[in-house]
Amino acid sequence: MPREKFQTLTEPMFYTLLCLRAPAYGAEIMEQVSRLTGGAVRLGPGTLYHLLEEFCAVGLITESDALGRRRTYRLTPKGEALLQNEYARLCRLAEDYRRVFQPRGSAPGQDKEEEP
Amino acid sequence: MKDRRIAYELLELYDWQGVERRLERRAAKGWRLEKIVSPLWYYRRAKPAQVHYAVTYLPNVGEATPRPDPEAQALDAVCTAAGWEKVCDWNGMQIFANEQPDPLPLETDERLRLQAIHQTLKRHWMGPMVILAVLFSLLFLLNLGSLREPGPAQRFAFALFLCGALYPIADLCLYGLWYLRARRTVERGKKCPSNHALTLVSTGFCAAVIVLFVLFLAAVLWQGLPGAGRRAAYMLLYIPAYMAIVWCLSRLRIALRERGFSAAANWGLVILLAFVLCFALQMLLAQFVLYA
Numbered sequence: 001m002p003r004e005k006f007q008t009l010t011e012p013m014f015y016t017l018l019c020l021r022a023p024a025y026g027a028e029i030m031e032q033v034s035r036l037t038g039g040a041v042r043l044g045p046g047t048l049y050h051l052l053e054e055f056c057a058v059g060l061i062t063e064s065d066a067l068g069r070r071r072t073y074r075l076t077p078k079g080e081a082l083l084q085n086e087y088a089r090l091c092r093l094a095e096d097y098r099r100v101f102q103p104r105g106s107a108p109g110q111d112k113e114e115e116p
Numbered sequence: 117m118k119d120r121r122i123a124y125e126l127l128e129l130y131d132w133q134g135v136e137r138r139l140e141r142r143a144a145k146g147w148r149l150e151k152i153v154s155p156l157w158y159y160r161r162a163k164p165a166q167v168h169y170a171v172t173y174l175p176n177v178g179e180a181t182p183r184p185d186p187e188a189q190a191l192d193a194v195c196t197a198a199g200w201e202k203v204c205d206w207n208g209m210q211i212f213a214n215e216q217p218d219p220l221p222l223e224t225d226e227r228l229r230l231q232a233i234h235q236t237l238k239r240h241w242m243g244p245m246v247i248l249a250v251l252f253s254l255l256f257l258l259n260l261g262s263l264r265e266p267g268p269a270q271r272f273a274f275a276l277f278l279c280g281a282l283y284p285i286a287d288l289c290l291y292g293l294w295y296l297r298a299r300r301t302v303e304r305g306k307k308c309p310s311n312h313a314l315t316l317v318s319t320g321f322c323a324a325v326i327v328l329f330v331l332f333l334a335a336v337l338w339q340g341l342p343g344a345g346r347r348a349a350y351m352l353l354y355i356p357a358y359m360a361i362v363w364c365l366s367r368l369r370i371a372l373r374e375r376g377f378s379a380a381a382n383w384g385l386v387i388l389l390a391f392v393l394c395f396a397l398q399m400l401l402a403q404f405v406l407y408a
Contacts, residue, residue: 005345010225011158012224012225022283025189026193027197030194042221042224044198044222045195045198045200045220045222046170046172046191046195046210046222046223046228046232047199047224047228049191050225051225051234054228056301061235066186068189069189069190069192069193069279070190070193
């Protein structure tokens, strides 16, 4: 079943938006994503360009400056709201996980079967 | 020793992997792509090296889009920062090279890759292919009567026209099937499947057209039809002259876009000149070769 666009964010989408809280240009975003994730998320320059175009088209980010060939982008209120929703969704998932695998009072790694 | 090499590459616009692999093989043999002036690819001699090539697509940057284009420049800036240097572009396809041993891939999201390929093809490839399919089908239907006459030359001509009419239709259908399959695959989170096999099919069609054309010419001469020699000479001269016109118009299109002409003005002038030059070529060859 195809996932509705931006209903949930992929890792490259999430980190790209996260990096645009302050204005940044392409190379800076790639660098920040790599630093934030310790190199776990690889964001190719072609993919980043297409992502930025897509985000701009739906108003999640805006072009804040263009210096020569370099374009700078930043998050819009709509983009910020989407990022907050995604964060809330991820927190819900984490909370559910904790509820199932780490009941209150038990140490991490102990599962339900070990409860008295 | 030659420092430049010009090749007619049988590659399709949608076949990104075919283009990347072909350019990497050529670079390993000491030939680096310099530019593309349709239908010819220009290479320059360089030290044989393992160069990585990667392509991405910009649907809004066509053959006649005025240069420098801000979209292409923005993409180039991001790619340069990751070590990918722009080589040239071809009908929306942006070709980059990287000499680092293990570079960061240009595309890391298969959904976006497929989306860019499809949007570019919708914009720059499907329209011309549909026109080609309609024109060749009309040509085939209009000549159906004379093509049914007995004789080997007529049979080869029938097969030649049929091949010409089927090629764009088959190419469009096969691309459509590949796209539907690729979309399903990408939606499942898997890698975009290769479409290099489609290039092999179109290469097969081209080979069939060339073989049929040679057989047709041989049959015309063998049958000894009235004016057979003149007909053969007409066709043999027409094809290289037509290719030369295509090449000249391609150079003109590039010159106009570099001078900042709008895409509409560029295409208008090129199409007008194409009609005039093809008509003049036909008249000249008819006057001095066919009815001399």
